[in-house]
Amino acid sequence: RKEVEQDPGPFNVPEGATVAFNCTYSNSASQSFFWYRQDCRKEPKLLMSVYSSGNEDGRFTAQLNRASQYISLLIRDSKLSDSATYLCVVNSPGNTGKLIFGQGTTLQVKP
């Protein structure tokens, strides 16, 4: 089993749609969770951290379910510019700063 698993997609959605991505992680001792966005042939950039209580940043909402070891990202009112790969990222327990990356979920927003 992979340490961080994501559905690779691609998810093809029309502009204005709401889309949700899910991610599961294997190590219950992980403490920090993130969603990164990676555009084609570019570096990953932090989209948002994920907090236990859930958090929202504009059209983006992240949720964490520690009991199920499950993280989600919801994008409302999709824009063409949201087309990218979304990486689910979890820290490796042990406080070394090491991160474990999922393979990413590709989103394509169509006009």
Next chain:
Amino acid sequence: DGGITQSPKYLFRKEGQNVTLSCEQNLNHDAMYWYRQDPGQGLRLIYYSQIVNDFQKGDIAEGYSVSREKKESFPLTVTSAQKNPTAFYLCASSLTGIAKNIQYFGAGTRLSVL
């Protein structure tokens, strides 16, 4: 502007050759990391350093070497022992090497074998 600079952007390696990828940061971050990304794959950790003059192997360190002589710099050498070096190499840094600190990435170096 503060940030992480990787060079070169593209690099070609001949058989049996060692090549060095540069990573410099002016963010005053203590921790630095090297990752490799293959097509359709997540990032895999090669080496990381939490402090100057100290570094640890990541998950795929074989065929690679690093140094951390200065806080700002963390060069990666891809040695001839790395038989499949073609990949996108990403350098990252974070304030300190603890769990909650966010990692910021450079623009990457694409390495290909001639």
